[in-house]
Amino acid sequence: MLSKIYKGETLPPVIEPITQEKINSYAEASGDFNPIHVDEAFAAQTPLGGTIAHGMLILAYVSEMMTQSFGQNWGSTGKLSIRFKAPARPGDTMTVTGKIDSIEDKESISFVNCSIECCNQRDETIITGEAVVKLSPQEEITNV
Amino acid sequence: MASINYEKLEPGYEFPATSYELSSSFTSRYVKAVGSSGNEFVPPLAIGACAIRALAAAVSFPPGTIHASQEFEFFKLVPIGTVINCHTKVVRKLARTMMRMLELELNVFDQNGERIQSGRATIVLPVQRTNAQ
Numbered sequence: 001m002l003s004k005i006y007k008g009e010t011l012p013p014v015i016e017p018i019t020q021e022k023i024n025s026y027a028e029a030s031g032d033f034n035p036i037h038v039d040e041a042f043a044a045q046t047p048l049g050g051t052i053a054h055g056m057l058i059l060a061y062v063s064e065m066m067t068q069s070f071g072q073n074w075g076s077t078g079k080l081s082i083r084f085k086a087p088a089r090p091g092d093t094m095t096v097t098g099k100i101d102s103i104e105d106k107e108s109i110s111f112v113n114c115s116i117e118c119c120n121q122r123d124e125t126i127i128t129g130e131a132v133v134k135l136s137p138q139e140e141i142t143n144v
Numbered sequence: 145m146a147s148i149n150y151e152k153l154e155p156g157y158e159f160p161a162t163s164y165e166l167s168s169s170f171t172s173r174y175v176k177a178v179g180s181s182g183n184e185f186v187p188p189l190a191i192g193a194c195a196i197r198a199l200a201a202a203v204s205f206p207p208g209t210i211h212a213s214q215e216f217e218f219f220k221l222v223p224i225g226t227v228i229n230c231h232t233k234v235v236r237k238l239a240r241t242m243m244r245m246l247e248l249e250l251n252v253f254d255q256n257g258e259r260i261q262s263g264r265a266t267i268v269l270p271v272q273r274t275n276a277q
Contacts, residue, residue, distance in 0.1 A: 016179065022177070025173075025176065025177040026177045026178065028173065028177070029170070029173040029174045029176070029177040029178075029193075030174070030177075030193040030194075030196070030197055031193075031197040031200070031201075032193070032196065032197060032200060034200070034205070034207065034208075034209060035207045035208075036207065036208050036209070036210065039207075042207060046208050046270070048208075052210075054211075055210070055211035055214065056189065056192065056193050056196060056211070056214075057177075057178060059189055059192070059214060060178035060180060060187070060189045061178070063180070063187065063188060063189040064178070064179070064180045064181070067180070067181065067187075068181070072185070072221055074188070074218070075185060075187070075188045075218055075221050075222075076218060076219070076220050076221045077218065077219075078188065078216075078217070078218045079215075079216070079217045079218070080214070080215065080216045080217075081213075081214075081215045082213065082214055082215075083212070083213045084210075084211055084212055084213060084214075087210075
């Protein structure tokens with residue numbers, strides 16, 4: 001978890017290589033066997049030209065970064081809004097980053113607003129979005 | 145569950161609710177697949193994945209359907225073993241020459257009827273081409 005929470009703080013990144021094996025494992029776990037993810041022959045015939053990772057798999061990496069930064073507050077109060085900008089493909093490496101953009105206090109609760117981005121190894125944006133976490137007064141918030 | 149086609153969906157349509165048990169085997173498979181740090185609670189995105197799975201089971205989406213955007217809001221930590229009920233409603237439908245899109249509202253409740261998660265998903269469906277002579 002972050003030891004101090006303040007505007008401008010960057011969240012510890014999550015870096016994950018994407019492999020077809022990971023995509024297949026996610027399909028098994030989630031029950032989403034859309035052939036665009038798991039059928040290489042089918043995917044090759046589509047405009048995408050090959051299989052792509054499930055968007056929800058990439059979102060899981062975003063959620064992992066938020067959990068590592070904010071602990072169980074993320075799972076109990078988090079809010080996430082993202083747009084998928086480009087597909088993540090086997091062979092890509094995802095780097096999920098985040099930054100605290102602002103902290104708003106309302107009725108003894110702090111709302112921590114973060115910008116989120118996920119890029120591949122070519123620095124192409126895969127996901128952009130925002131996340132909000134509510135923190136109770138005992139969390140250590142530093143106003144900078 | 146009988147599936148419905150995109151053509152038959154209209155804004156306001158509510159899919160039949162679907163239940164899942166967030167068993168320890170489901171949770172460990174999920175945690176292993178995404179490499180997340182597991183604990184006694186189900187990762188929030190694992191619950192989201194169930195909601196998406198319920199949707200995929202209810203609609204016969206053509207191959208090549210992709211996710212364009214997603215929103216989630218989490219209301220409480222969910223212990224392993226919880227039974228969830230997933231409710232999905234069509235919010236918006238857009239059909240253009242080159243694109244078909246659906247915006248869906250997701251709500252997930254636990255066995256006590258408490259809302260544990262809500263969200264919105266926008267999905268893009270491939271345009272079905274016909275072979276004109």
